[in-house]
Amino acid sequence: MATAAPIRSRKAQIDRTATALFRARGFAATSMRELATELGLEAGSLYSHIKSKEEILHRVCFGLAEDFFAGFAAATLDTAAPIATQLRLAIEAHVRVLTRDSAASAVFLHEWRHLSEPARTEFLALRDRYEASFRELIQRGIAANELHAPDAAFAALTLLASLNWLPAWYRPDGKLSPDDIAHRLAEQLLGGLLTNK
């Protein structure tokens, strides 16, 4: 009889547990021994599955970056739709990524600076590109007279800031479902941007 396949690969299990620890204690303050204990094995054994502590961080940060880009691309696929609609969908997609895995999101948002070069610079370039996508969408909305804001860059920054605070207070077992939260955030943030309310 073959042994039952593990529900998740050991590597994925390590990533998941490490992500939770990185979020709770920070990357630098999380030790590989702590991680190993949490997984029920010895510190040295981790290295049969991963190459280094930073490799985990790298996977988490760049994996989430992909998710954010994919969400934005899907939200803005229909370029004929009103910009306000595209923006609303982009906000909801962003919130969906944040709530699907808020631990990984928190690591993505706060622990990336422990990446060593060149990964750190590459990561920041991705993040800048993502912010620029929102900024440009808002700019197009202003040009089309669908949105109003004194400064598109400012508006994009505060919009993403509001959304990115979510992992700090979101509880998966809270009263509001991820979709409720996404709708409410989109509603409130667009409320300040829409030309005719």
Add this chain to the structure above:
Amino acid sequence: MATAAPIRSRKAQIDRTATALFRARGFAATSMRELATELGLEAGSLYSHIKSKEEILHRVCFGLAEDFFAGFAAATLDTAAPIATQLRLAIEAHVRVLTRDSAASAVFLHEWRHLSEPARTEFLALRDRYEASFRELIQRGIAANELHAPDAAFAALTLLASLNWLPAWYRPDGKLSPDDIAHRLAEQLLGGLLTNK
């Protein structure tokens, strides 16, 4: 002849330099040797001026908490003023604290979790109380029909989130002065909240 008094006390100098390092690398990843080198002395010598690494973090976090509370109190001193005015002043006071020392602000916002108990719990209680102040102000504004928002708690969270992103992008030598930034942020964030725009 007496030697010239140091411009700042050595202790204050240590706090300042440590704050910059904590912000750049994170508390856990900053070593006392690094800090000592930056100050031009040996690691052991730091301990003639401070008791521990965490003591510095404690001073920074609780010192900033005091500043935030003082700013809010000053902004809401005139209880006869319109709530919208009080809120605008509170936003500007918050931004002023953030821009006056953005390194300390970043440490306040992100490194507090490296405080050990009971300081950590005390700190979170202060932060909660501060957020509650904003929430209650917004609630009163809604009751007085000066502000509108589907949910005061939500509004307070997103408002503070937008403001607290500032240390991440603020550059003291940028084009906008702290007061410019404060005004713009207040304008934009109130734009979504005011009943009659």
Add this chain to the structure above:
DNA sequence: CCTACCGATCGGTAGG
């Protein structure tokens, strides 16, 4: 996946 271990570095102290 474990045992046994490496060199490096950590926060902090004693004694001057």
Add this chain to the structure above:
DNA sequence: CCTACCGATCGGTAGG
């Protein structure tokens, strides 16, 4: 403020 040092812990490896 320095020299010299402490015990603890770190990320990671060799060999099985």
